[in-house]
Amino acid sequence: MTVFASYLIGLREGLEATLVVSVLVAFLVKSDRRDKLPQVWVGVTGAVALSVGFGALLTFTAANLGHTGQELFDAITSLLAVVFVTWMIFWMRRAARALSGELRGKLSDALEMGSLAVVVMAFLAVAREGLETALLFFASVQGATASAAPLIGISLGLVTSALIGWGIYRSALKINLTKFFTWTGLLLILVAAGIFKYGVHDLQEANLLPGLTTYAFDISAAVPADSWYGTLLSGMLNITPQPSVLEVVAWVVYLVPTLFFFLRPQRTKSTPAPASTASAA
Template sequence: MYETLIPSLLITFREALEAALIVTIIITYLRKIGKQELNKYSIMGALIAVISSVLVGIAINSYYGGLSEVASQLFEGIASLTAVVVLTSMIIWMTKHSKEIKGELEGKIEQAVTQSEVYSISALSFVAVAREGLETVLFLTASFVQDQLGTIIGALVGIATVFGISLVLMRGTMNLEIGKFFRVTSILLLIFGAGLTGYGVHELIEAGEGSGYDLGVLGEKPFDINPGLNSDGTYPVLHENGLVGSILKALIGYDGNPEWLRIIVYVGYWIVIGSYLYKQSKI
């Protein structure tokens, strides 16, 4: 359960907090310029986005439930890699623009209020929350097919935590360093992204083998460091499905017997994305 609970909690927390920060900026700024009566439009846009994201998630998982084993593996692989692309793109974008968000958003609010376009306020909230909602749905779909309970618990804890923080932020009793927050969480998300990349490749390999495709040496497993099962049939703590192993699997994408292709892609992800973000941090 840990292999999905921890990533789901952090992803949901990060995405929900990002959306909540934007909505909080809108509400706080409207209050600052004496237009707090427009707050309802911001909240309305956010609620519509949340409902839309939930419906998309239900639709995707309903579709997954009717697939064959090979099709399910193919779906999991594609869903995981799609989530990685979206997640990584978001990390790169936030690395470049996290310091500019507040000023740009306040400018758009000022324009909407000046032109009496009240529904533009709803649109700002909707777009912000819907974007984060879609990213969350894509990741949770990849996580949900692995472990439903762990994913749900992680997501609920993440949302509940963000809700509490949002209330404190709107009351002005807490100052969050947005830039520092995104830098720290981006590193953690990069780690999860690498692990999810490896998992997605593994599922595609299994789908290919299940369909009769031979990947040759790329599909071979060069080692297996997983210890054998305990006498009672349970997993040892260091097994990839054991207590410690499952936590490492969640945090760094640990796999005791990976395929060559998975190793190559996993290391490649770290080299390419890690190097890019490191260079960006020096600019």
């Protein structure tokens, strides 16, 4: 259902932002710089406000366009969301281990520059996650039949991520973040494949791509669109009972190579041998 897809987005993106804030707060507390905590929260609040405003702008723009313009706008936001979420998944997979040290280094530099630099640093660290969340959420709920369901899902995801982040900060929870981001990354790749398919469908609706009525298959008899499992497939993976050939091609073209590169073992950098060892060899 759309609730689960939205929940996954809120949980994944929310936890990334929560981890960023936790690192900043923990660094200030351990460095005995609690006086700078208000500046961090000002930056975080500003980033949240920007993200909410960006989401509202997307919704307002889509609601005030004609049919063709709305389809084109939905297609563009869907394709942008796929690009951002794909980049984010691979970036987090590669940089998760070094994220804490990188943030601490940037905050140390910001502390030397003054309070405004701390506000800007906290704002930028959280704003990226917030803007990605707003764009991905908007793209994922296009065509949702229940308007309240996506909002409930993403709200629950954000609350869950905040609780997990607080537990990690207080050392009450010990979770394997590498496994967490791997499994949620896999699920988000499936969600992104559905969003990409929906973006292609919108381009067909806007008459920019052909083949809207050239169907790849029709399983509406076996998987009715109004059934619970039809709603689950449509809301979670954007799989519809009667997709066009181009939609199916787009889904496969995105999903197969993305999964291949995501699941491929990461190469570890080899440590160069000491000079003495090399000469002895």
